[in-house]
Amino acid sequence: MVSENAARLAVLIDADNAQAAITEGLLAEVAKYGTAHVKRAYGDWTGTSLKGWKDQATAISPALRPGCASRG
Numbered sequence: 001m002v003s004e005n006a007a008r009l010a011v012l013i014d015a016d017n018a019q020a021a022i023t024e025g026l027l028a029e030v031a032k033y034g035t036a037h038v039k040r041a042y043g044d045w046t047g048t049s050l051k052g053w054k055d056q057a058t059a060i061s062p063a064l065r066p067g068c069a070s071r072g
Contacts, residue, residue: 006033006034006035007033007034007035008034008035008037009030009033009034009035009036009037009038010036010037010038010039010040011026011027011030011036011038011039011040011060012038012040012042013026013040013041013042013060014041014042014043015041015042015043015050015053015062016042016043016044016049016050018041019052020050020052020053020055020056021052023056023059023060027039027059039059039060039061040060040061040062040063041053041056041060041061041062041063042063042064043062043064044064045062045064046064050062
């Protein structure tokens with residue numbers, strides 16, 4: 001259980017290189033150390049490659065990584 005003086009943590013994920021299936025376990029592990037006040041997954045959300053992450057949008061906010069949509 002996390003105390004009132006728990007650390008305020010940020011969870012920043014490279015969604016292009018991580019699986020969406022890690023979300024539940026990752027957030028459970030983070031909860032052992034404090035409270036995740038910021039939860040973002042960065043990647044190119046314009047295509048379909050991050051479809052699995054889109055299903056996690058209620059737990060983790062999607063964020064467009066600058067420049068990744070223009071890479072070829």
